[in-house]
Amino acid sequence: MGKIDWIILIGTLLSIVIYGVWKTRINKDVSDYVLGGNKSKWWTIGLSVMATQASAITFLSTPGQAFHDGMGFVQFYFGLPIAMIIICMVFIPIYHRLKVYTAYEFLERRFDLKTRTLAAILFLIQRGLAAGITIFAPSIILSAVLGWDLKTLNIIIGSLVIIYTVSGGTNAVSVTQKQQMFVIMTGMFIAFFFILGYLPADITFTKALKIAGASEKLNILDFSLNTQSRYTFWSGITGGMFLALAYFGTDQSQVQRYLSGKSIRESQLGLIFNGILKIPMQFFILLVGVMVFVFYQYNPSPLNFNPAATKAVLESDLADNYKILEESHRTLEVEKAEAQLAFSKALSLQDEQKKQSTKEEMLSLIARDRSNREAAKAMIHEANTIVEVNDKDYVFIHFILNYLPKGLIGLLLAVILSAAMSSTASELNALGTISALDLYKRNKKTNMPPEHYVKVSKLFTLLWGIIAILIACVANLFDNLIQLVNIIGSIFYGNVLGIFLLAFFFKYIRSNAVFISAILTQIVVIIVFQLDWMSYLWLNAFGCTFVILLAFVLESFDRLHKGPTVDVTK
Known part of the structure; x- marks a missing residue:
């Protein structure tokens, strides 16, 4: 810099x-x-x-x-x-x-x-x-x-x-x-x-x-x-x-x-x-x-975009093996650039047969590149189990x-x-x-x-x-920071949303049923996430649906002993 x-x-x-x-220096209340x-x-x-x-x-x-x-x-x-x-x-x-x-x-x-x-x-x-x-x-x-x-x-x-x-x-x-x-x-x-x-x-x-x-x-x-x-x-x-x-x-x-x-x-x-x-x-x-x-198909890129990961493996006993992998990566990059240019030329000439063959060559080289990068991650992890091998968050900043x-x-x-x-x-x-x-x-x-x-x-x-x-x-x-934030939200959001939907639309349900079902739902959602039963995005729908259904079940047992719900939203 x-x-x-x-x-x-x-x-x-x-x-x-x-x-x-300066703009908001005064707050009266x-x-x-x-x-x-x-x-x-x-x-x-x-x-x-x-x-x-x-x-x-x-x-x-x-x-x-x-x-x-x-x-x-x-x-x-x-x-x-x-x-x-x-x-x-x-x-x-x-x-x-x-x-x-x-x-x-x-x-x-x-x-x-x-x-x-x-x-x-x-x-x-x-x-x-x-x-x-x-x-x-x-x-x-x-x-x-x-x-x-x-x-x-x-x-x-x-x-x-x-x-x-x-x-x-x-x-x-x-x-x-x-x-x-x-x-x-x-x-x-x-x-x-x-x-x-x-x-x-x-x-x-x-x-x-x-x-x-x-x-x-x-x-x-x-x-x-x-x-x-x-x-x-x-x-x-x-x-x-x-x-x-x-x-x-x-x-x-x-x-x-x-x-x-x-x-x-x-x-x-x-x-x-x-x-x-x-x-x-x-x-x-x-x-x-x-x-x-x-x-990066036309320009050199590191085998792993996280410089801390590269440094860790190059300072380990696996340094020589990693350098061999890097040399293979550099050779592959030259081949990728040539394949990309060949595909581009086929596009200009509108040669469908050439376009298909060069596309297949591109995909083959990209698959090899992905394999090399996975091998690099495995080698880095073997060299240092603490350093982060997933480099998605480092691509743009590189x-x-x-x-x-x-x-x-x-x-x-x-x-x-x-x-x-x-x-x-x-x-x-x-x-x-x-x-x-x-x-x-x-x-x-x-x-x-x-x-x-x-x-x-x-x-x-x-x-x-x-x-x-x-x-x-x-x-x-x-794994990826943007996913981590969304995962944290998904573990809690579905449950909280269900509480609000019960408040907005289901006047039949009262506080005790909601409170108990919310606590139980949060426990269940955390267990489901830990057991990896579904993708984290589905946890939102699952948590919301589960707390609503559970609240209905609990309310049904208790309904005969309670008075009517007061609707304060009218």
Whole structure:
């Protein structure tokens, strides 16, 4: 990194923090701090919702996901627009009509305090873990590729977020996320066009797409009914919809974004904005990863993109064997480039027979390349069982650091860190709010002035920021970071969504049945996940369905001994 990269990186991050603190330096009461005074316009809500979900993990992991596995991951988001419509029609009107500060406040009005507290605690557990991961994700990767100290990076990212989130609350999160989304998308578009510019002169974007398609990287739709397959059309439209319903409808880090809207209409428009743009945005980020794949068909790439893994094996007794594998990899790369050029020439000549034969040659070489990379992973693991051998999260950052010109490196690193800050800020804001209002205030016996609860909210936000940094410092890298966050959510979201659906639509069910079924469901879901009975996306639908059915069973045994349920939502 050159001096200009450091100037752009530090300048971008500090300007976001300073702007957030200055713009939201006055908070008169809890409404100002938690809901931003209900002043947010729809575009602010929409961008804030998108920025909350689009963490650094999105911009590090997603291109690597596409590089290795193609565009199929986009199916994960197919259920999102349906979820947005349901939330706009059902959730938002009720939340606004009851004038709640948190989603779980509604559960107490519908059921009782213990149900509200249980849902709040489930949220705190899963979102507290996720907050640590959103700090840890960029830290571990930047640490590996830049040689920076991991714990120092965790502290820097966490501290920057804590400064403006504690100071300005929800409004600070919303106003800074607009700037962060601008930085993020500008950086990604610039990276995309540089990738295309680095391809051989005769490889146009259209040809690049055909090469990617021939390499089976553009297989977007999978209609198979295999529940063990992580990403299919059906898992996206069902499991993805349930996950989106739970995340956007019951997760306070998202609910708090649209509760700050000036009106029901502004909140609804903000979510519709997100529903329309989210799939194209994810499609574009995956496309960046596919173009990186095409780029590396013509340019040298490491056998494993994680430099820490390569270093570990080269310092072991297996170094000579690994060097032999690297030599084979370099030879194979030359053959791949020649095969790609032959396929491109066949495309230009419209020679179908030649096109088919060169495509088969390409696929054969790609299969050999994949085999080499798997052998490298096995060798690395044998040399060092601690170092992470899965390198999906390192693919895009390797391209940034090795091929982008000075100045743009700083911008793309600012993209990654801005995304980490935007997502973490929303999470800390929500964690502080839930702790202060759903647990502290609701269980406090004496009434206190509004200023007291603003101070308590800030204190809890600071506390959760410290906890998130600590989690980041002890976390371990998983198969793929974007999957890890979604897995954590899927373990808890289905259950919580089921509780809310019972509250909204099933007036027959009362609090005791819901409370007991929620506890039992959470235990069952964790067991199902541990036994790997289904892909994690299906856990959302399973948990939601299970808690609803179990609540009906428990209520049926108890119904004759209880009075009618009071409907507070009318």
